[in-house]
Amino acid sequence: MKLNSSKVQLNVIPTILSDFFTKIIKDSQLLFEEKHITVHQHIPSDLIVSIDEVQLQDVVINLFSNSIKFMDPGGMITIAAERKNDDITISVTDTGIGLTEEQLAHIFEEFYKADPSRHEVGSSGLGLTICKRIIEWHGGRIWATSPGLGKGSTFYFTIPFSEEKLH
Secondary structure (H helix, E strand, C coil): CCCCCCCCCCCCEEEEHHHHHHHHHHHCHHHHHHCCCEEEEECCCCCEEEECHHHHHHHHHHHHHHHHHCCCCCCEEEEEEEEECCEEEEEEEECCCCCCHHHHHHCCCCCCCCCHHHCCCCCCCCHHHHHHHHHHHCCCCEEEECCCCCCCEEEEEEEEECCCCCC
């Protein structure tokens, strides 16, 4: 799949959002346990979305990985979701190192790395850019907020609410 392609075929199916996140959290449990990170999920069980589960899982795992990477042991990640009109807004909040206004302005740009001291060999600086594309392919948008350095951050993304029923 090409990152900048405007024509992407998603395998979209109706999905119960809370079940989707429960599975990802369970599958990521070892990552959380390594740094003694607590995860709280606040997603209503009645939210149904039409998503490409594989693609959206990539987004969530990238957000979790970034949170873990930039968080001291014993931190916390909170996932929440709420319906706002025809969209579901999902938030992933962490107690990590936080972001400056300057970092927030560039964080979704290709090859941008918010923390230059953490230029890992395996990090391309494309993770959040890819997340942005995947969310846009789903008809949503993604953004981040932070009260400042040392105060954690929250990544938000929207996906359209689905009127489809599960089979």
